Amino acid sequence: MFGARCLLRALRSCTSAPCPRHKPSARLSVRDALGARSTNGERVKVQGWIRSVRSQKEVLFLHINDGSSLESLQVVADSSFDSRELAFGSSVEVQGQLVKSPSKKQNVELKAEKIEIVGNCDAKAFPLKYKERHPLEYLRQYPHLRCRTNALGSILRIRSEATAAIHSFFKDSGFVHIHTPIITSNDCEGAGELFQVEPSSKIKVPEENFFNVPAFLTVSGQLHLEVMSGAFTQVFTFGPTFRAENSQSRRHLAEFYMVEAEISFVESLQDLMQVMEGLFKTATMMVLSNCTEDVELCHKFIAPGQKDRLEHMLKNNFLIISYTEAVEILKQASQNFTFTPEWGVDLHTEHEKYLVKHCGNIPVFVINYPLALKPFYMRDNEDGCCCDLLVPGVGELFGGSLREERYHFLEQRLARYLDLRRFGSVPHGGFGMGFERYLQCILGIDNIKDVSLFQDLLIRVL
């Protein structure tokens, strides 16, 4: 009905040895090939990019990687296959037999019967160089190619796995997932650092008519989650949020991901803190067990010592100190801070990092902030109803609070927000976790841009 095998064969130079007739080979990912149990001469097809070429007198060794795992598959071929086009970075398709490897370095190798060059790679122009370990700063210049390195490949597989782990933690705990809006008129944090959204000038629409009111990119899905927790009790969202901060520092992105949760009928901060600690530990354990090699690579080459630090975080109960205690600790510190610690003023990152160090590098909840430091929706209690979780190397990772559910306390607020408190209002609380900071924390990666997929691509590229 349709003959869509539409690749121009001309593109390819097929350096193919005589190949026995047999049924079409099964296509395997490198990961599946490496994990194959039986190697009784099964014929397979593997596709990927060449990571190394070693040419000996009679044998040619290739390593093929397709991004499905950190480890590459060793291909062993007759030296007659050798060709200048079989170079670092080229894409190839190899058919052959999966056999047990004589070497101790791998269990399985692919004995090539046919090697096709799919796409060439000009080594001189290619910014990634064979056998070189490129610094992360260098790679940031090539956001569209850096994912072909071991380091970025590992980080991005971990990011994908962590995303799945977070979704599955909430699903297993009975939370309903909510897509909170990206375009909104909210200004949840009361911050001025918003991006405004308007139809592009190309469109012939009277601008004032499109949204009726100024529209912004969301800084938090919390208020919308509160709506939904009023029906589903436990809800979460995991989506992009935005800050138009001018300082594109190592800690800040204009576009980043946040995990946020709201829980109805919660009356104590302790219940909330349990969920936060549970999320951090459960998700991290899942990542460690599903991406063992990838995490090991980060801990070995990017952040030495991080393996022990992470284990230390996972096996200890998180600590709790009050804001007042925190300020006392900071005032007594021998360290000189850029910003002098003072009661009634928000903590700076340097303070947060010091506090975690002071607590033996165990994550610590700071509670009982002065109300003046926190936004309107937080519950006004003398003994405080909000907390920040500080973690080693990063500082603030989560912020959480009990929300103000009492009608008369909110009466001067927006009518719709009040409606949520008129009809069967319930005590509730919630929290948010910066996803990129979470990845920095578990991997020990210093610059947030290295755990972000396209930050540098944002505008400049494509």
Place this chain on the structure above:
Amino acid sequence: MFGARCLLRALRSCTSAPCPRHKPSARLSVRDALGARSTNGERVKVQGWIRSVRSQKEVLFLHINDGSSLESLQVVADSSFDSRELAFGSSVEVQGQLVKSPSKKQNVELKAEKIEIVGNCDAKAFPLKYKERHPLEYLRQYPHLRCRTNALGSILRIRSEATAAIHSFFKDSGFVHIHTPIITSNDCEGAGELFQVEPSSKIKVPEENFFNVPAFLTVSGQLHLEVMSGAFTQVFTFGPTFRAENSQSRRHLAEFYMVEAEISFVESLQDLMQVMEGLFKTATMMVLSNCTEDVELCHKFIAPGQKDRLEHMLKNNFLIISYTEAVEILKQASQNFTFTPEWGVDLHTEHEKYLVKHCGNIPVFVINYPLALKPFYMRDNEDGCCCDLLVPGVGELFGGSLREERYHFLEQRLARYLDLRRFGSVPHGGFGMGFERYLQCILGIDNIKDVSLFQDLLIRVL
């Protein structure tokens, strides 16, 4: 260390019968209470909103719902508990014993020992009325309260489950999940209907400096996925996309969700179509088995007949026709179209719906579109390399194509996009599926706003 049980008890009126001393009751969701295996007098605490009150001489029956399931939990209490505050919409906390129900309507009921009113609900002001089935159009006026109805509760639980099912389909198939950027300078579809993004005027930054170039909200993550498929072979994204279309019709949202995938080394459209069909069928089966009652409710009350139509889609192989065949079918149709079908012109929704009906209400791939109708990144093949999947009731659900991987064909394009073809280029293809349309298709829901969480909330509310 911290005494954060900070609810003012004054808010609550506790109508509590003498309660035997016992250890604190375990908190259970309604779903877990309903599914409890053993009912040997276990003491539990259930929290939720009152869905019905029936007062008899000696007994009071309440139905409590907390959004964890469609079904509510029946609470049986002594009539001494009766109070005007125990009204439809109020939130309550009930403690008591889970016992086997004598009625056939449910397995389990909760014998109340203590009932606390958590939040009152003024029946007169509450827009949802007891025992009334509100039309979806009516509910659209109350986006912040409508999720407390059976219909919207079910739809949003299904949306959450479908999200999880789509993630798990891709994870099980070895795809890496990618967060493609929301702010971008791309204009993937060549459409003019973009939202432009700028720092809010409140910020004192020279505007031209923030992004250096005009920045827009993404209309598709495809180009960024192509980058990543060049390293991970199989990648997907599932995030918000935007169209500044002025017509906010039943088919269009300004902000909607799209599932997009890219696969390297794919050379035939057939391989791509297999993934699309697999995604549709696997995700739908998962939703049907995890949300059985919720889907039944939609199929019974919102879209009668949809159950059979959906089964028909799932048990048949999807069909394939060419664009030319499609235009022939339309020209021979007895139906009068608003837009006269003509070869070389894109299909309209009325055409798409007719074609699916003509195909016996089985989803149908239309392939071999004239190249002039498709964007630059599609592969230019005589026999066509793109396809749209049309489904009953909705029209186009997926669009997919093989991409142009040949360097010299793209040479006049952006330098960075070309870079992707210089270094180990591979044939690849991908597709996108509108998530709201998917939900409309499986549930038979006519208006896209009813499967969207906050569309009406976008700006007006909160």
